[in-house]
Amino acid sequence: MVGFNALVLVCVAYVAILFGVAFGADKRAREGLPGTAWLRGPWVYTLSLSIYCTAWTFYGAVGYAARSGLEFVTIYLGPTLVLVGWWWVLRKLVRIGRAQRITSIADLISSRYGKSNLLGVIVTLLAVVGTTPYIALQLQSVTLSFSVFAADRQEGFELLDLNATALWIAAGLALFTILFGTRNLDANERHHGVVTAIAVEAVVKLLALLAVGIFVVWGVAGGPTEIARTIDASPISDWQMNGGRWASLTFLSAAAFLTLPRMFQVLVVENVDERQLATASWAFPLYLFLMSLFVVPIAVVGLDILPKGSNPDLFVLTVPLHFDQDGLAMLSFLGGFSSATSMVIVAAIALSTMVSNHIVMPIWLSLRSDGASMSGDVRYLLLISRRLSIGGVLLLGYLYYRYSGGGAALAAIGLISFSGVAQVLPALVGGIFWRGASRNGAAAGLIAGFAIWAYCLFLPSFGPEGVISDQIMAHGPWGLEWLRPQALFGIEGMDPLVHALFWSMVVNTSLFFIFSLVSFPNPLERLQGAQFVNVFEHSGATRGWTRGRAQAEDLMIMAQRIMGGGEAQALFEAEALAQGKESYLPDTTPGFIERLERELAGSVGGATAHAMVGQIVGGASVSVEDLMAVADETQQMLEYSSQLEVQSEELSRTARQLGEANKKLTQLSIQKDAFLSQISHELRTPMTSIRAFSEILRDGGMDEAAARKYSSIIHDEALRLTRLLDDLLDLSVLEAGHVTLHPQPDNLSDVLDRAVAATTSVGEGAGIEIRRNPVHEDIDIFTDTDRLAQVFINLIANAAKYCDADTPRLKIFVTKRAERLHVDFIDNGSGIPPESQAVIFEKFSRLSDQAKAGGAGLGLAICREIMDKLGGKVAYLPGQGGAAFRVTLPKAPLAAG
């Protein structure tokens, strides 16, 4: 049998080792020694999650199994599902936790809903009330395990008061927690010492439970088949499943895994890297799997071997002791001790952070009327308040243990505590997935859920001597039957736990939704909501401050008080450098204030940091207009970039047009050059003959017939020059737009008649045969018919001049369309080559060098100008088997002018 002294000795040695581990890890991490990477690795993280498995798990699971069979496993299935589904919730929580420098679950809720301190206080109170019984439970389990060893002793230990044992344990835990849990003020920083010690404890408790399990299966029962037989023979062989409890407990444990303050601390606050989560997603379920693997075997063997009436909650200890396995029992004791202490330590850290950030600091701030920039060391105050909070939390746990009598079964207290903190779940999940969740909704849901939980589950747990008497339990308060704590609204027969969980969650969630739907959140709330819900899109890109009248120096004084001189100066210097300033004091831009606030939030929580910064900045927090401005900026950026896109499209279109124009211009310039040489040739030929013949005439000495002949040659050449100059003049008048039109009613047939007559009569057009269709031509028109005839004459003359067929033929077709008339002139020549079709209407363009009479290359240009003025157009019509021109006339009467 293990002696009392040996027990105490082992205990003290174990605690000393833990102190050593914590101290060493802290030191190594602080000094950045090599080989500390594993401290930040996924395995220490995974093991630190094992604080979920408290003494309740270590001892209580076996007791639970001995009472209700397999149901105990639901407590582990919930967390397994949460971790397996890490991609949904945990990943987002961890990202938010890092982006917003979240320090606790209360801080998360308060930050999400507009840094509301009201919510911070509610969640803190809820956590304290929910956790205190749980801490009491740990103290109870450790003292119980001490008493097991003392049970057979007649002297020494038995004389000791169990309460005193509990007090000593509480004091020791407080010391450890204060030493390693409040070293650094920034709660967002990792507590390497504590976390490493917890990881060691996690290994110890897993090994202990596995060792007892292996001993029971192979040492006592004699193998897996034997243990299966023992299970079948035991009182719990039938699976008496209560479906409602099974589902509810799975849900409850999943919810509690997310919302328990200590779990939030290790899951989110102590997390440094999302990759840790990826490993923990399967490694921690594996840990839970191993922890629960031997629970049923230990329970059935205990029921089988130990005398009736022995406490099943202690089978893990009493079974090895029964077989005189002292070493195993000692290991098992240390496992239970580890489970209890690690839970209490982390819970105390988490609760002390919440209490000091959400209760002590706001009170202190409101007491100091001169604001946060006055004298007084905030760091010192914070540390003191943390340490006192740790002491206070443990004291509360001890008092609860002392006055609740420690009688109830362990599992019952655990589940009551779980359902208390699970009330945070709607506000938590709603807050990270739904932007519409509002502060009023969260507060209403939390308060209502908390009240129902307290009324239906927590207060009745004190028994009839407590607040809720038997009278109320049986008949409701003031005789109102429908308000009975375990049968609300007259629904009886539900399991009390399922009943309380169901009603509290239903009312909580409903009120959360209803109040969120009807209330209108303030700007800061909406800003935070957007940042939380869209954390993967923009981590901390938006701002919550407008440029206020904050003095950088005031901010620096405050930051130094909270963060410490060195860190604050480094932050300010880095910011000043980023702004391009060389001093320590950066401009107080909204972005900088936002960053500073977030850094401070890592120490004192979001709400307090906001309030402190607000006091200095002058309360110039964000307004709806600012939110809209931020949104507008983004919108403008988007619009601007789409405008740029449009512009660049336009530019490339213009460039294409310019290229085409340039090509045309180059071509025209070449044509112009060609024309200039042509026209000088055209002008020179008549001038030469005029000069030559006039010289002959001047010299005289010829007969009259010769003189007349020479004069008429001079006359003809002069006429040719005149015609050329007329054409040029005509074109320039048309182009300048000075031409006056004389519209008159006429018949298209008559106009064509005149044009044909004019061309064929002067000889050169006589050689061409013209085919027409008088029926189609009989159309009344109202336009400047003289000008129109000029166009027709030009086209007919061109055909006569350039048609290279043996028997030239010109067909004139008239067709009516809806809004216009087409007059086509088609000859049977070889037509105009495609590359020339684009330029024939340009001035000075000529297709051949052969100088035929009057061909200065202006005719078609004139035609185009005329048709333009008449509201129609003339164009080349390709693919007609010869040169073909289409004159298009508008049917509508030409406007006067």
Next chain:
Amino acid sequence: MTPPREPLFLARQTYRRRRVADAARLLPVIGAMLFLIPILAAGSGDGATTARGGIYVFVVWAGLIVVTATLSRPLSRRKSEADADPKETRP
């Protein structure tokens, strides 16, 4: 605010990662269903024993762990290249 536009179609590797993430999302739902199936069995009144029920629960549990481990590997690799919070690197 308009969210930043993402490309409509992805390269093979990115596409694969997204589908792995989809599987990771579906997994807890499947797990919850499997864990709740015993409720239906219990309703039939056919005396299920603790031994057999225990084996069922633990086998499902082990299966979930294996599948999660398989999926977590490509998903965590993706994280390694994601943006690191600059605050974490500051001393």
